[in-house]
Amino acid sequence: MEIVNSIKETRKHIKNIKSKGKTVALVPTMGYLHEGHLSLVKRAKEENDYVVVSIFVNPTQFGPNEDLETYPRDLERDSKLLEKLGVDLIFHPEVEEIYPKGYNTHVEVLGDITKKLCGRSREGHFKGVVTIVSKLFNIVSPHRAYFGQKDAQQVAVIEKMVRELNFDLEIVPCPIVREEDGLALSSRNIYLDKEERKDATILSQSLFKAEEMIRNGERNPKVIEDFIINNIKTVNYAEVDYVDIVNGSTLEDVDEISGDILIALAVKIGKPRLIDNIRLEV
Numbered sequence: 617m618e619i620v621n622s623i624k625e626t627r628k629h630i631k632n633i634k635s636k637g638k639t640v641a642l643v644p645t646m647g648y649l650h651e652g653h654l655s656l657v658k659r660a661k662e663e664n665d666y667v668v669v670s671i672f673v674n675p676t677q678f679g680p681n682e683d684l685e686t687y688p689r690d691l692e693r694d695s696k697l698l699e700k701l702g703v704d705l706i707f708h709p710e711v712e713e714i715y716p717k718g719y720n721t722h723v724e725v726l727g728d729i730t731k732k733l734c735g736r737s738r739e740g741h742f743k744g745v746v747t748i749v750s751k752l753f754n755i756v757s758p759h760r761a762y763f764g765q766k767d768a769q770q771v772a773v774i775e776k777m778v779r780e781l782n783f784d785l786e787i788v789p790c791p792i793v794r795e796e797d798g799l800a801l802s803s804r805n806i807y808l809d810k811e812e813r814k815d816a817t818i819l820s821q822s823l824f825k826a827e828e829m830i831r832n833g834e835r836n837p838k839v840i841e842d843f844i845i846n847n848i849k850t851v852n853y854a855e856v857d858y859v860d861i862v863n864g865s866t867l868e869d870v871d872e873i874s875g876d877i878l879i880a881l882a883v884k885i886g887k888p889r890l891i892d893n894i895r896l897e898v
């Protein structure tokens with residue numbers, strides 16, 4: 617497994633691999649890998665000849681009061697995990713390699729899709745995500761790129777960007793990986809203390825109960841949203857940012873629960889702000 621910092625060298629490896637007619641996968645990450653990331657890597661390995669994992673804590677997707685400085689990093693641990701899975705190349709650039717002095721080009725998906733849900737409280741976040749992801753696509757030129765469905769809005773925004781900018785690759789969304797008690801895996805879960813960790817299970821529990829209510833015939837999004845908000849408020853450390861029911865691919869609001877439905881939420885549990893969702897066909 618190669619660990620490469622430079623764009624030029626990464627491109628050299630990819631050019632060589634592609635000249636042999638092999639397929640290339642990209643798994644973009646910010647490192648501090650957990651089983652969720654590893655599930656993307658395993659899927660990428662199954663479906664492609666050559667797997668690149670990028671590890672880059674992207675400063676442009678963090679707001680001024682967010683956790684850029686303290687975001688967990690551990691390249692040594694990450695590389696051991698990736699080597700075990702048979703990853704071919706880790707692309708681990710310095711910030712200056714990606715955003716050299718004077719850098720001033722950004723990609724932005726406009727409209728409601730980036731303004732609602734996480735876009736409401738994380739201004740500029742998706743502009744940063746879409747910019748880095750399109751740069752990574754241009755650097756690695758993968759046939760397929762793998763993203764976790766936990767960041768459902770991120771997947772929808774990237775799919776739109778790929779369609780509208782005619783990137784020639786396939787986006788492969790992969791299912792959320794959960795702890796045994798239902799908590800969705802996230803690098804930010806390490807910020808939770810013991811009590812908060814216990815409270816954090818209320819997120820998935822509320823989503824699963826909401827799904828049951830829908831399966832039992834409830835079709836009013838407001839009833840489900842209110843149920844989830846009130847259920848989450850029963851624990852000590854939770855502060856709801858949003859709970860929204862939208863169309864699963866367009867993220868447009870729905871008047872009635874039917875078709876492709878995404879129930880998405882963001883909740884502060886103590887320090888970290890956690891997100892979770894379920895997508896269902898009704």
Ligand code: PAF
Binds near residue numbers: 672748
């Ligand atoms: O999901 C993430 O970890 C990041 O948003 C991504 C896609 C790697 C871009 O920095």
